[in-house]
Amino acid sequence: MAIVELKNVAKQYGSSGNNAVDNFNLVTRDGEFVVLVGPSGCGKSTTMRMIAGLERNTEGEILIGGRDVSQVPPKERDIAMVFQSYALYPHMSVAENMAFSLKLKKRPAEEIKAKVDEAAKTLGIEHLLERKPRELSGGQRQRVALGRAIVRSPQVFLMDEPLSNLDAKLRVDMRAEIVKLHKRLKVTTFYVTHDQVEAMTMGERIVVMKDGEIQQIDTPINLYEYPANRFVAGFIGNPSMNFLRGTLADGVVGGEGYRLTLDAAHQAAVASHHGDIWVGIRPEHLRLADGDEPNNGLEGTVEVVETLGAVTMVQLAVGETTITAQLPGHRQIAIGDSLSLACDSDKLHLFDVDSDRAIGREPAAASSTAAEA
Amino acid sequence: MNSSRFANTAFGVLAWIVALLIFFPILWLLLTAFKTEQQAFTVTPTFWFTPTIESFKTALAQGSGYWHYAWNSALTAVASTVIGLALAVPAAYAMAFYPNKRTDFLLVWMVSTKFIPAVGVLIPIFLVYKTVGLLDHALGLTLLFTAMNLPIIVWMVYSYFRDIPKDIVEAADIDGASIMQTLFKVVLPLALPGLASTGLLALILAWNESFWSITMTDHRAATLAVYIASFKSAEGLFWAKMSAASVLAIAPIIVLGWFTQRQMVRGLTFGAVK
Numbered sequence: 168m169a170i171v172e173l174k175n176v177a178k179q180y181g182s183s184g185n186n187a188v189d190n191f192n193l194v195t196r197d198g199e200f201v202v203l204v205g206p207s208g209c210g211k212s213t214t215m216r217m218i219a220g221l222e223r224n225t226e227g228e229i230l231i232g233g234r235d236v237s238q239v240p241p242k243e244r245d246i247a248m249v250f251q252s253y254a255l256y257p258h259m260s261v262a263e264n265m266a267f268s269l270k271l272k273k274r275p276a277e278e279i280k281a282k283v284d285e286a287a288k289t290l291g292i293e294h295l296l297e298r299k300p301r302e303l304s305g306g307q308r309q310r311v312a313l314g315r316a317i318v319r320s321p322q323v324f325l326m327d328e329p330l331s332n333l334d335a336k337l338r339v340d341m342r343a344e345i346v347k348l349h350k351r352l353k354v355t356t357f358y359v360t361h362d363q364v365e366a367m368t369m370g371e372r373i374v375v376m377k378d379g380e381i382q383q384i385d386t387p388i389n390l391y392e393y394p395a396n397r398f399v400a401g402f403i404g405n406p407s408m409n410f411l412r413g414t415l416a417d418g419v420v421g422g423e424g425y426r427l428t429l430d431a432a433h434q435a436a437v438a439s440h441h442g443d444i445w446v447g448i449r450p451e452h453l454r455l456a457d458g459d460e461p462n463n464g465l466e467g468t469v470e471v472v473e474t475l476g477a478v479t480m481v482q483l484a485v486g487e488t489t490i491t492a493q494l495p496g497h498r499q500i501a502i503g504d505s506l507s508l509a510c511d512s513d514k515l516h517l518f519d520v521d522s523d524r525a526i527g528r529e530p531a532a533a534s535s536t537a538a539e540a
Numbered sequence: 541m542n543s544s545r546f547a548n549t550a551f552g553v554l555a556w557i558v559a560l561l562i563f564f565p566i567l568w569l570l571l572t573a574f575k576t577e578q579q580a581f582t583v584t585p586t587f588w589f590t591p592t593i594e595s596f597k598t599a600l601a602q603g604s605g606y607w608h609y610a611w612n613s614a615l616t617a618v619a620s621t622v623i624g625l626a627l628a629v630p631a632a633y634a635m636a637f638y639p640n641k642r643t644d645f646l647l648v649w650m651v652s653t654k655f656i657p658a659v660g661v662l663i664p665i666f667l668v669y670k671t672v673g674l675l676d677h678a679l680g681l682t683l684l685f686t687a688m689n690l691p692i693i694v695w696m697v698y699s700y701f702r703d704i705p706k707d708i709v710e711a712a713d714i715d716g717a718s719i720m721q722t723l724f725k726v727v728l729p730l731a732l733p734g735l736a737s738t739g740l741l742a743l744i745l746a747w748n749e750s751f752w753s754i755t756m757t758d759h760r761a762a763t764l765a766v767y768i769a770s771f772k773s774a775e776g777l778f779w780a781k782m783s784a785a786s787v788l789a790i791a792p793i794i795v796l797g798w799f800t801q802r803q804m805v806r807g808l809t810f811g812a813v814k
Binding site for chain 1: 711
């Protein structure tokens with residue numbers, strides 16, 4: 168277990184001038200589960216590879232347990248990594264795969280066997296120890312990859328999209344297993360994923376990245392409730408947040424097809440703000456209007472209806488914008504219907520049109536963003 | 541018969557014709573080896589004759605030096621293959637797993653050296669060898685064979701290494717393996733089929749080489765190529781004896797190729813299908 172600290176870490180490839188990762192600052196807690204999430208090419212895997220030592224950071228410092236490891240080769244960093252492709256040694260049995268690192272360290276045979284057996288028991292793969300990786304299913308290979316990591320009792324676990332090669336159901340099962348494993352082992356863990364659901368369900372803290380830069384570092388619920396900017400707001404949450412361009416005047420924001428009244432907190436925050444603004448509304452916060460809510464409603468024409476049983480997903484055109492509403496239960500709504508929707512004022516999100524930064528809402532607990540980190 | 545079956549049959553027949561055309565010189569060589577010199581020299585070729593092993597007796601007779609030449613062939617072929625692999629493996633490892641922007645150029649440049657006709661570099665190499673005393677020397681021939689085959693060996697080993705996912709090498713790195721441990725415990729075992737077929741190919745190429753063997757050796761380091769050529773004497777061509785000598789020269793490599801054909805095919809198509 169160790170605290171991992173990244174100070175102004177940057178990675179530049181060649182002399183292009185573009186940083187794959189820029190000004191990355193983060194201090195983990197001891198034993199924390201940190202998820203790096205973002206779209207393809209955002210720099211999350213590069214960041215993890217720099218922590219592993221597979222890529223050298225071109226700027227800044229990486230400290231593991233207080234020791235600067237920026238110039239230290241991977242094998243001396245006391246880390247273990249689980250790869251997306253599992254990266255098992257195909258010519259070795261499961262037991263040999265798991266024992267490989269301990270054999271290289273010349274640990275006694277009894278100790279190696281005991282550790283491999285213990286890890287295999289933890290992961291439920293005792294019966295597979297003599298098999299070769301090619302004889303295993305995807306889920307079993309993933310367990311072996313995890314087993315290979317845990318036998319080493321490293322200071323830090325690094326997991327690079329370890330579940331993305333598994334089918335949907337197995338992914339959900341393994342997700343829970345990894346969380347349970349982390350709770351047991353309490354080893355500081357970095358987990359890279361592009362799947363925001365995985366990030367939300369697994370991370371104690373989530374680092375949202377885009378174009379090599381941190382957009383926000385916070386707990387899952389704070390990212391959901393208090394996104395720092397329009398990118399985070401749109402990335403976190405499923406289905407994605409709706410954005411409507413509007414004009415702000417006298418505590419009411421409105422545009423073609425909608426008018427929404429702001430709550431007191433928002434009104435105070437936007438006191439100095441007039442003119443154009445982005446309004447963000449999560450699909451699950453929209454509901455059918457009861458007809459008694461002046462200045463709080465959206466009017467639109469239904470374009471698509473998806474009945475999922477527990478909820479009904481409706482896409483409707485509000486002015487020029489198509490938004491999604493997630494309505495509870497099974498609704499009798501037809502394409503072409505006119506629909507009136509409402510949203511509670513405390514569920515609205517406002518964003519500056521120039522900087523895309525959030526306006527108004529603050530989390531109860533301290534939130535950190537790239538600028539503050 | 542539908543059109544696809546007809547096409548299959550036509551291609552099958554075509555394949556047999558091509559295979560027979562390729563095999564015919566070897567068949568003719570084999571037949572000639574069992575003929576008398578008179579039968580071998582007739583204007584009308586004959587397929588039916590009473591076979592004789594006289595030519596083989598002459599070719600293997602004491603004084604013909606078959607075993608001397610065979611030993612030189614084996615020594616230079618094996619040694620050049622071993623040295624070639626020993627040089628190619630680290631080079632291919634670096635290029636496959638730690639490429640830089642010049643790697644592709646370097647590979648193409650190495651292979652492009654094979655485009656130069658051997659006779660083009662004969663004079664400088666001959667002079668250098670004469671100066672350092674490597675003419676008619678097994679070491680000299682071994683070095684030449686190594687240099688001759690190295691671009692092909694590097695290229696082949698490189699392509700086998702490229703089929704190994706880099707994640708596996710990185711996993712070994714994180715597991716604590718040194719470069720040598722990664723090479724010997726992870727990469728080489730995975731590339732073994734490819735290395736075996738590369739080695740076999742290098743062995744065959746060196747064994748069959750004739751230009752350098754005939755030019756750079758006289759007797760001491762001469763290989764089977766020189767032995768075969770020796771049957772073309774001032775008194776005339778001895779077709780039957782030359783054929784028998786040729787059969788004896790190619791026999792070891794054909795036997796080796798026959799027993800390792802499965803390995804060869806596996807190696808040459810290694811990684812083509814995941």
